[in-house]
Amino acid sequence: MKVLLISANTERVSMVTMPLGLGLVCAATRSAGHDVRFLDLLPEADPRAAVRRAIEAFAPDAIGISVRNIDDQSEQNPRFLLEPVRDVVGECRARSTAPIVVGGAGYSIFPREALAFLGADIGVAGDGEAVFPALLERLEAGRSVAGLPGVHTRDGGPAVARAQAPHLDALPLWDDALVPPTGPDEWVPVQSRRGCPNDCSYCSTARIQGRTIRRRSPRQVVDLIGRLARAGIDRFYFVDNSFNIPERHALELCEALAALEPRVTWRCILYPERVRERFVRAMAAAGCVEVSLGFESGAPRILREMNKRFTPDDVRRTSDLLAAHGIRRRGFLLLGGPGETRASVEESLAFAQSLGLDDLRITIGIRIYPGTPLAKRAVADGVIASEDDLLHPAFYLAPGLEPWIHQRVLAGS
Numbered sequence: 001m002k003v004l005l006i007s008a009n010t011e012r013v014s015m016v017t018m019p020l021g022l023g024l025v026c027a028a029t030r031s032a033g034h035d036v037r038f039l040d041l042l043p044e045a046d047p048r049a050a051v052r053r054a055i056e057a058f059a060p061d062a063i064g065i066s067v068r069n070i071d072d073q074s075e076q077n078p079r080f081l082l083e084p085v086r087d088v089v090g091e092c093r094a095r096s097t098a099p100i101v102v103g104g105a106g107y108s109i110f111p112r113e114a115l116a117f118l119g120a121d122i123g124v125a126g127d128g129e130a131v132f133p134a135l136l137e138r139l140e141a142g143r144s145v146a147g148l149p150g151v152h153t154r155d156g157g158p159a160v161a162r163a164q165a166p167h168l169d170a171l172p173l174w175d176d177a178l179v180p181p182t183g184p185d186e187w188v189p190v191q192s193r194r195g196c197p198n199d200c201s202y203c204s205t206a207r208i209q210g211r212t213i214r215r216r217s218p219r220q221v222v223d224l225i226g227r228l229a230r231a232g233i234d235r236f237y238f239v240d241n242s243f244n245i246p247e248r249h250a251l252e253l254c255e256a257l258a259a260l261e262p263r264v265t266w267r268c269i270l271y272p273e274r275v276r277e278r279f280v281r282a283m284a285a286a287g288c289v290e291v292s293l294g295f296e297s298g299a300p301r302i303l304r305e306m307n308k309r310f311t312p313d314d315v316r317r318t319s320d321l322l323a324a325h326g327i328r329r330r331g332f333l334l335l336g337g338p339g340e341t342r343a344s345v346e347e348s349l350a351f352a353q354s355l356g357l358d359d360l361r362i363t364i365g366i367r368i369y370p371g372t373p374l375a376k377r378a379v380a381d382g383v384i385a386s387e388d389d390l391l392h393p394a395f396y397l398a399p400g401l402e403p404w405i406h407q408r409v410l411a412g413s
């Protein structure tokens with residue numbers, strides 16, 4: 001089949017990201033024998049015109065669209081990012097009769113609602129590498145796609161809620177359609193794990209990747225990084241949910257990275273629980289230059305509300321170790337969740353200040369995702385109605401904090 005894959009993300013907020021997930025779907029689709037074209041809309045000045053040109057030139061039999069972001073998670077000035085994606089779907093529809101399939105991280109949180117909103121034909125929640133080619137095979141044979149893992153159609157949901165490969169080694173690692181960016185703050189994504197067992201009360205990741213950690217052998221990951229490094233790419237971003245979970249896997253990665261020639265630098269996200277000196281030393285030796293520490297609060301009570309398994313002391317210890325080994329620390333506070341008061345906000349701000357971080361990002365109000373303990377709490381507190389599907393962003397902001405909290409955070413930054 002002729003398959004057109006479109007990465008619909010045009011966001012540059014926080015960092016320019018590459019469509020790694022769609023690239024992996026692309027590699028799997030090629031391996032299954034299809035003729036694939038890849039269109040990344042990020043560099044396109046006129047995305048709809050780019051879609052039009054691609055369809056006219058290629059006349060695809062099927063179209064796959066990747067949906068990364070639903071919104072920008074900003075309570076003060078939320079931007080709903082599915083509207084431009086709906087335009088892309090509309091453009092495909094106007095130019096082609098090919099079935100339109102959507103998937104991606106953002107999509108997977110809201111499989112039914114986003115499918116309806118976008119007006120696509122089929123959606124895939126979860127990993128795309130195995131299901132998308134299986135789905136194409138059925139479409140080619142004129143068979144129903146119903147029943148494939150994670151597959152939603154406009155008539156109904158899936159037999160299996162999410163497509164999830166048990167181990168990542170059999171899946172592709174990369175595709176040459178991915179064009180590494182070259183700007184000064186652009187970091188090529190690599191992934192060595194999927195899934196997150198942490199159960200933070202507000203997080204949507206379990207809906208996207210599940211709670212079970214699924215690994216790729218460190219050897220495979222470092223071979224890829226080595227190949228890209230020899231092609232001149234020396235900055236990488238581990239998009240694993242928590243680089244240090246499990247620690248053993250991360251240590252193996254670090255050891256292999258430390259031995260790599262040419263050397264590379266990288267960033268990652270750490271969960272500040274039980275981070276040991278030996279581990280941080282291994283990260284630094286392996287080329288880690290920056291860590292994102294999403295500790296979110298400096299108030300023990302609020303950390304417990306968020307179901308975090310660490311204390312402010314753990315965060316401080318981790319932060320000090322990173323600083324001692326020359327690794328930049330980017331901290332994150334997420335203020336205004338259940339139980340937050342002026343006093344706990346002050347406690348968090350003072351705590352973050354005392355860490356002497358290289359960078360601190362503060363978010364006010366927590367984006368409510370379906371199926372989370374936060375969503376239940378928001379219904380109980382009358383913040384949202386129980387039937388709210390939450391596709392359009394809704395936020396939890398504890399009563400009594402507004403407007404004070406905005407001025408307070410502004411004054412402190």
Ligand code: B12
Nearest residue numbers: 011014017021064065066069070071103104105127128239
């Ligand atoms: C790492 C990460 C980041 C890093 C990115 C670093 C980098 N260099 O790429 C940083 C910290 C910079 C970041 C920033 C942001 N992020 Co972010 N990020 C993630 C994270 C943890 C992993 C994403 C990733 O790379 N996955 C790896 C690839 C391989 O997987 P994938 O893309 O999901 O693709 C697979 C499937 O989805 C599927 N698939 C993908 N496309 C398609 C297409 C088809 C047709 C099919 C069938 C299947 C399919 O198959 C793929 C392979 O299995 C996710 C959470 C998560 N666990 O998914 C959040 C996540 C994607 N981010 C999110 C958000 C909101 C943002 C920001 C807007 C936050 C902000 N305000 O700054 C920015 C936007 C950045 C941008 N310019 O787009 C949200 C999106 C949901 C939403 N509310 O919109 C997520 C889901 C987290 C959350 N809160 O729930 N992010």
